[in-house]
Amino acid sequence: MLMVEMEAPRSCARSQLAAASADPFAMQQRSDRDEMRLVHLTKVENLWNSAIREHRTEEYASHCPEPDLKMCDEEQRGLCWKMRLRCRNCDYASTKCKLYDDIPSSGRGAKAAAPNRGVHLGLQDTTIGPTKLRLLVASTNMPPPSRSGLQKNAATVSAETVQLTETDMSDLRKALKTINDLRGLDKESPINIQMDVRYNAISIASRHKMGQSALQAIGLAIEDHTDDHKIIGMYICKISSAP
Numbered sequence: 245m246l247m248v249e250m251e252a253p254r255s256c257a258r259s260q261l262a263a264a265s266a267d268p269f270a271m272q273q274r275s276d277r278d279e280m281r282l283v284h285l286t287k288v289e290n291l292w293n294s295a296i297r298e299h300r301t302e303e304y305a306s307h308c309p310e311p312d313l314k315m316c317d318e319e320q321r322g323l324c325w326k327m328r329l330r331c332r333n334c335d336y337a338s339t340k341c342k343l344y345d346d347i348p349s350s351g352r353g354a355k356a357a358a359p360n361r362g363v364h365l366g367l368q369d370t371t372i373g374p375t376k377l378r379l380l381v382a383s384t385n386m387p388p389p390s391r392s393g394l395q396k397n398a399a400t401v402s403a404e405t406v407q408l409t410e411t412d413m414s415d416l417r418k419a420l421k422t423i424n425d426l427r428g429l430d431k432e433s434p435i436n437i438q439m440d441v442r443y444n445a446i447s448i449a450s451r452h453k454m455g456q457s458a459l460q461a462i463g464l465a466i467e468d469h470t471d472d473h474k475i476i477g478m479y480i481c482k483i484s485s486a487p
């Protein structure tokens with residue numbers, strides 16, 4: 245029979261580590277062994293299946309007929325985790341596996357975990373930021389990502405979103421020029437647009453209203469060439485909040 249237990253992350257248990265012996269399971273009494281983790285199901289299945297197969301080989305099965313596997317040596321990667329399996333009845337240890345999908349990259353260094361980038365795409369459609377995200381994650385009984393890691397990923401996703409949006413709007417403007425051409429107009433003829441501008445807060449400045457005063461104005465240009473009325477340009481400018 246296989247028994248399953250999770251070992252606490254080493255990164256956040258330095259004091260316990262200092263007191264621990266060479267026994268890799270020395271931290272099993274920690275209270276945070278009841279915590280949750282965000283893991284990729286298929287990768288967890290693969291980790292367990294490969295460990296069970298390896299443990300069945302003569303090297304281990306001959307002197308350890310009943311494996312007692314547990315998940316050890318956790319490494320936190322933002323919302324994601326790397327870990328390995330060890331057997332408590334023998335010295336078997338699997339290779340340490342990423343329990344998440346990473347993002348292909350030609351650059352140097354560790355590849356980013358997809359959920360760590362994806363969560364910032366979601367945050368862009370909400371009114372909460374990294375601090376509240378940490379609170380939400382902690383509320384689910386999962387160790388929250390570090391503040392610095394969240395900020396770094398937020399900056400990366402923000403820059404990529406801006407680049408993608410500008411490319412998308414540029415393609416839309418080129419398509420509208422093609423429509424001009426099809427209508428017998430000069431390709432450089434003006435494109436009909438409507439504008440909408442809003443502030444980033446409901447008040448400019450007031451001693452009597454709660455909340456942050458508006459510091460930015462966001463203008464959107466919406467094309468009237470087609471019935472789609474897509475956004476083909478935007479402009480953000482800082483405004484003075486002085487009364």
Ligand SMILES: [Zn+2]
Nearest residue numbers: 308311331334
């Ligand atoms: Zn064993």
